[in-house]
Amino acid sequence: xxxxxxxxxxxxxxxxxxxxxxxxxxxxxxxxxxxxxxxxxxxxxxxxxxxxxxxxxxxxxxxxxxxxxxxxxxxxxxxxxxxxxxxxxxxxxxxxxxxxxxxxxxxxxxxxxxxxxxxxxxxxxxxxxxxxxxxxxxxxxxxxxxxxxxxxxxxxxxxxxxxxxxxxxxxxxxxxxxxxxxxxxxxx
Numbered sequence: 001x002x003x004x005x006x007x008x009x010x011x012x013x014x015x016x017x018x019x020x021x022x023x024x025x026x027x028x029x030x031x032x033x034x035x036x037x038x039x040x041x042x043x044x045x046x047x048x049x050x051x052x053x054x055x056x057x058x059x060x061x062x063x064x065x066x067x068x069x070x071x072x073x074x075x076x077x078x079x080x081x082x083x084x085x086x087x088x089x090x091x092x093x094x095x096x097x098x099x100x101x102x103x104x105x106x107x108x109x110x111x112x113x114x115x116x117x118x119x120x121x122x123x124x125x126x127x128x129x130x131x132x133x134x135x136x137x138x139x140x141x142x143x144x145x146x147x148x149x150x151x152x153x154x155x156x157x158x159x160x161x162x163x164x165x166x167x168x169x170x171x172x173x174x175x176x177x178x179x180x181x182x183x184x185x186x187x188x
Contacts, residue, residue, distance in 0.1 A: 020057070022184070025082030027057035033076035034140030039063050041070065044184020045084070046177065048095075054135075055082045056171065058185040065186045067172040071165050079137040079171060086131055089124045096123070099170030099177045108166065115145075115163040122147050122155025139164035 020027045022043045031038045041064065043057035059078040064070050100116065101109060109116070126149050129135060136148040144159040145167060169176075176182040 022055040022057070022082075023052055023084055025055035025084070027055075027080060027082075031059045031078055031080070033059065033078050033138050034142065036061070036076045038076060038078060042185045042187035044178075044181040046181045048178075052084045053087060054084050056080065056181060056185065058168075058172070063187065065188060067182070067186060070172060070186070071168060074141075074161065076138070076140045077164065077168070078139070079168065081135040081137075083129050083131050083133045083135065087129045089127055089129070092129055093120050093123050095177060096120075096167075096170060099173075099175075100166060102175040102177075103169035103173035104166055112163055112166055115158045115160060115166075118156055118158050119145070119147075119167070122158075126154050137164075137167060 019029060020040060020043050023045055025043075027040050027043045029040050031040070038059035038061060041058040041060045043055060045055050046053045057080045058070070059080065060070055060073055061075050061077070062073065064073075096119070097116070100112075104112070126135075126147070129149075134150055136146075138146045138148060139161065140146075141161065144157040145164045146157050147154045171177065172182050172185055
């Protein structure tokens with residue numbers, strides 16, 4: 001009887017630790033950022049005008065289905081994006097800026113202007129995001145916010161934990177770019 005129970009428990013733990021696949025993009029159950037382990041909180045698809053643009057997963061120190069809790073977490077975090085179609089840099093940057101404007105006050109936008117300008121320049125230096133590309137927005141206290149494309153850091157690191165929280169609001173803020181994607185990233 002104990003062997004059967006142990007086998008069932010092992011099967012349940014193994015099932016929980018498997019990668020999640022969204023539209024063909026795999027998200028590992030854990031990730032390392034800044035030498036710290038993170039857990040996949042959830043993943044979903046960004047749709048715009050009925051087109052699937054990218055799949056995104058949120059990695060955090062502690063899982064939660066509360067956006068407020070996730071936004072207030074400290075330490076390393078990652079938004080992992082798997083592109084489902086080609087998107088030029090101007091379009092991607094425009095969507096990010098629209099998401100920031102929707103979730104931040106005018107004063108907050110003005111306060112983050114240098115960081116937003118750096119983020120825009122970093123992403124524009126990437127050029128077109130191609131179908132199949134992996135783009136990570138990572139934060140560590142030491143380096144700040146980094147854009148990593150297919151494993152290669154791009155552009156300058158952007159200091160400030162508050163700035164990463166602002167960027168994270170694009171996906172899980174009060175006015176996310178895609179409500180279904182927010183639900184997925186919150187684990188729902």
